[in-house]
Amino acid sequence: MNKKTFMTMRKPAWDEFSELLAKRSKTRRHPLSGPEVQQFSTLYRELCNDLSMVRSRKLGEDLEAYLNALVSEGHNSFYESPAVKLSEFWNFVFVDYPRTFRRHWRYFLMAVLLFFGPFFCSWVTIQINPSLAERVLSADQLEQASVMYSAESIEERRSADIVAYGQERTGMFGFYIFNNVGIALRTFAGGVLFGIVTVYTLLSNGIVLGTISGFLLSEGHGDRFLSFIISHGSFELTAIAIAGGAGLMLGHAMIHPGQQTRLQSLKTRGVDALKIALGAAVMLVVAAFLEAFWSPANIPNQFKYIMGSSLWLIVVFYLMFSGRR
Amino acid sequence: MSGVLTESAEQTRSESQSTDNPFRNQPLSLDYAIETPETVVLHYQLAGPAVRMRAFLIDLLIRSAVTLILGLLMMVLGVFIPDVAAGLFLIWMFVNGWGYYAIFEGLWRGTTPGKRVMGLRVIHENGHPINLWMAINRNFIRAVDSTPLYLPGLIAMFCSRRFQRLGDLTAGTIVITERRVQLPREPIILEKIDPIPLAQLNKYKPDEQTLAVIGDFLSRRVAVDYKRGHELSRPLAHELARKFQFRGDPELVRKFPMAFIARVYVTFLRPENYQEHPEHEPPTEHDSESEYEPVPEENILDDDFDESEAYHE
Structure with a gap:
C-alpha cells in the first residue's frame, strides 16, 4: 500500500473525525450523543494508529503534520478536564477551602507572626512614644490620617447629602478592591522569589498599620478609629495574613524542595497555595464591601463593636471548624 | 473543583518521579513531544x-482601548455621580489587571484575543x-513575571x-503555536503528467518512502524556482534512472530531473500503471552507471525552463 492508496482508503475516517471535532467544539454545552462518543473514541484510536504508521513508514511530512494536528485536537477534547460546576462552589467554600487552609496552617501561623508581630509592636511603641511615628510615615501622612478620624470630619461627612455620601462610598469600594486585593495577590505571587517579597510586604504593612493605629490612639481618636476598623478588619487583616501564608508556601517550596526539584515542588505545592490565596482575595472583596458601606455607617459604636466581634468570631470559626468531619 | 485540583496535583507528583526536567541540557528546539496514553507521540510547536510578545501587545491594545472607552464613559457619568464613576x-482596572488573562484563558480554551490572532x-x-485553575495560576504569577518590564x-x-x-512553570503550562489542519493534497500538476511507459523501465520498484x-518535494515545489528545483532533484533522478536502467530519452533525466522524478511518482502512485509489468532482463550494475554521470552544474543553470516545458516532456 503506498501513500496514495492509504490516503484514499483512510480519508473518509479522517473527515468523519474532523466533523465530530468541529461538532464538539461548536456545541460545548450539548455533548455528543452516546453513539457519537463511541464513534469518536473508535476513530480516535484508529487515527493514532494511522499516525504511528505514517511515521514509521515515513509516508511524508505533510501527511504526518496533518494527522498530528488532528490527533492532538482529538487528544485535547478526549482528555479535557470537566468544566468547573457552580454546584461545587458551595462545597468548595464550606468544606474544601477551610480544609485546605488547615492542612497548611503552619504557613498561616508564620504569616500571622510576620504581620501581627510588627503590627502590635509598632502600635504599642508608638502609642507610648508618638514622636517615633514620624520615623515611619511622613508628617503629612500622619496629619491626613489624624484629620480623617477627627470628630469634625466624620460629622461633616455624615451630615453631607445622603446621595453624595453613598456615591463616595461606592467610589471607595472600587478603590479598596483595586488596592487591597492587588496587594494581597502581589504578596502571594511574590512568594515565588524565595518568599522575599512576601516577607517584606507582611513586615512593612504590619509596621505601617501598627504605626497609624498607635498614632491615632495617642491623638485621642481611639473610639472612632477602632469602631471603624473592627468590622472589616476581621476579613481584611486575616486575608492579608492568609495571602502571606500562601506566599510563604511558595517561598518554602523554592527554598526547601525536599526530594523534588525546585520546579516540581513549586508546582505540587503551588496548587494548594493558589487555592488559599484565591480565598484570601474573596475575603478581601467582602472586607471592601464592609469597609465601604458598613464601617463608616452612622450607627452607635456599641453596635459596631458587637458586629465587629461577631465577624471576627465568624472568621475564626469558619477557618477553624468549617468542613470538619 | 477539588477533584480537578487533586488530579492535577497527582499529575505533577507522578511527573516528579520521572526524569523530566525542563532545564535539562538539550539542544534548543521548538519541537515538543508528548506521549499519549495511546502510546502515540504527538508533536507540538x-x-x-x-x-x-506580539500577542501580548495585541492584548494590551485591546485592554487599553476598552479602558479608554470606559474611561471616557465614566468621565461623562462622572459629571453626575463622580464617585460612583471612579469606583466603577x-x-x-482591577479586572483588567488581574482578570483579563485568567478569564480569557480559563474559559476560552487557553487563548486570548491576542493569542488567537x-x-x-x-x-x-x-x-x-488548561482549566480555569491553571489559567488563574499562571496569570497571578504574571505579576512577578512582568515586574519590571517582563524581565x-x-x-x-x-x-x-x-x-x-515563571507562571508557566508554576502552573505546568506551555504556549504552543497551532498549525493549520489541512489534508495534504496532491500537486495539481500531477494530473497533467504522463506516467513513464513501462517498456522503458526494468522491474525495479521504488519503495514507498522514496515516493x-x-x-x-513536489507539493512544496513552489518554494524554489525551476532551476533550483531541477538542481535539487538531480541526484535522486540520476539514482532512479540508474536503478531503472531507464531506456527513455536520456535528455529527460539530464535536463529535467524534476520532471523525471514527477513522472516516476505518477507511474508508481497509481497501481494500474505498473501492475501489468512486462518481462525485462534483470538489471546489470555497471552499464547504466556510465550512462548517467552527474551533469556539470553550469549546464543545468544555463538552461532556461518554463513550467510547460518541464512538465510536458
Whole structure:
C-alpha cells in the first residue's frame, strides 16, 4: 500500500473525525450523543494508529503534520478536564477551602507572626512614644490620617447629602478592591522569589498599620478609629495574613524542595497555595464591601463593636471548624 | 473543583518521579513531544518570546482601548455621580489587571484575543487543555513575571527548555503555536503528467518512502524556482534512472530531473500503471552507471525552463 492508496482508503475516517471535532467544539454545552462518543473514541484510536504508521513508514511530512494536528485536537477534547460546576462552589467554600487552609496552617501561623508581630509592636511603641511615628510615615501622612478620624470630619461627612455620601462610598469600594486585593495577590505571587517579597510586604504593612493605629490612639481618636476598623478588619487583616501564608508556601517550596526539584515542588505545592490565596482575595472583596458601606455607617459604636466581634468570631470559626468531619 | 485540583496535583507528583526536567541540557528546539496514553507521540510547536510578545501587545491594545472607552464613559457619568464613576472605573482596572488573562484563558480554551490572532494556545505540559485553575495560576504569577518590564519572565523563558515564564512553570503550562489542519493534497500538476511507459523501465520498484519524499518535494515545489528545483532533484533522478536502467530519452533525466522524478511518482502512485509489468532482463550494475554521470552544474543553470516545458516532456 503506498501513500496514495492509504490516503484514499483512510480519508473518509479522517473527515468523519474532523466533523465530530468541529461538532464538539461548536456545541460545548450539548455533548455528543452516546453513539457519537463511541464513534469518536473508535476513530480516535484508529487515527493514532494511522499516525504511528505514517511515521514509521515515513509516508511524508505533510501527511504526518496533518494527522498530528488532528490527533492532538482529538487528544485535547478526549482528555479535557470537566468544566468547573457552580454546584461545587458551595462545597468548595464550606468544606474544601477551610480544609485546605488547615492542612497548611503552619504557613498561616508564620504569616500571622510576620504581620501581627510588627503590627502590635509598632502600635504599642508608638502609642507610648508618638514622636517615633514620624520615623515611619511622613508628617503629612500622619496629619491626613489624624484629620480623617477627627470628630469634625466624620460629622461633616455624615451630615453631607445622603446621595453624595453613598456615591463616595461606592467610589471607595472600587478603590479598596483595586488596592487591597492587588496587594494581597502581589504578596502571594511574590512568594515565588524565595518568599522575599512576601516577607517584606507582611513586615512593612504590619509596621505601617501598627504605626497609624498607635498614632491615632495617642491623638485621642481611639473610639472612632477602632469602631471603624473592627468590622472589616476581621476579613481584611486575616486575608492579608492568609495571602502571606500562601506566599510563604511558595517561598518554602523554592527554598526547601525536599526530594523534588525546585520546579516540581513549586508546582505540587503551588496548587494548594493558589487555592488559599484565591480565598484570601474573596475575603478581601467582602472586607471592601464592609469597609465601604458598613464601617463608616452612622450607627452607635456599641453596635459596631458587637458586629465587629461577631465577624471576627465568624472568621475564626469558619477557618477553624468549617468542613470538619 | 477539588477533584480537578487533586488530579492535577497527582499529575505533577507522578511527573516528579520521572526524569523530566525542563532545564535539562538539550539542544534548543521548538519541537515538543508528548506521549499519549495511546502510546502515540504527538508533536507540538512551542511559541517563542517574540511571537508571544506580539500577542501580548495585541492584548494590551485591546485592554487599553476598552479602558479608554470606559474611561471616557465614566468621565461623562462622572459629571453626575463622580464617585460612583471612579469606583466603577477602579473595579474595571482591577479586572483588567488581574482578570483579563485568567478569564480569557480559563474559559476560552487557553487563548486570548491576542493569542488567537497570533495562533497561540496555552496547554498543559501533558497536552491537555488548561482549566480555569491553571489559567488563574499562571496569570497571578504574571505579576512577578512582568515586574519590571517582563524581565523575570523573559529570563525564565530563556532558562527553561520550553520557553516557560515563571507562571508557566508554576502552573505546568506551555504556549504552543497551532498549525493549520489541512489534508495534504496532491500537486495539481500531477494530473497533467504522463506516467513513464513501462517498456522503458526494468522491474525495479521504488519503495514507498522514496515516493513519499518525491511527493513532499513536489507539493512544496513552489518554494524554489525551476532551476533550483531541477538542481535539487538531480541526484535522486540520476539514482532512479540508474536503478531503472531507464531506456527513455536520456535528455529527460539530464535536463529535467524534476520532471523525471514527477513522472516516476505518477507511474508508481497509481497501481494500474505498473501492475501489468512486462518481462525485462534483470538489471546489470555497471552499464547504466556510465550512462548517467552527474551533469556539470553550469549546464543545468544555463538552461532556461518554463513550467510547460518541464512538465510536458
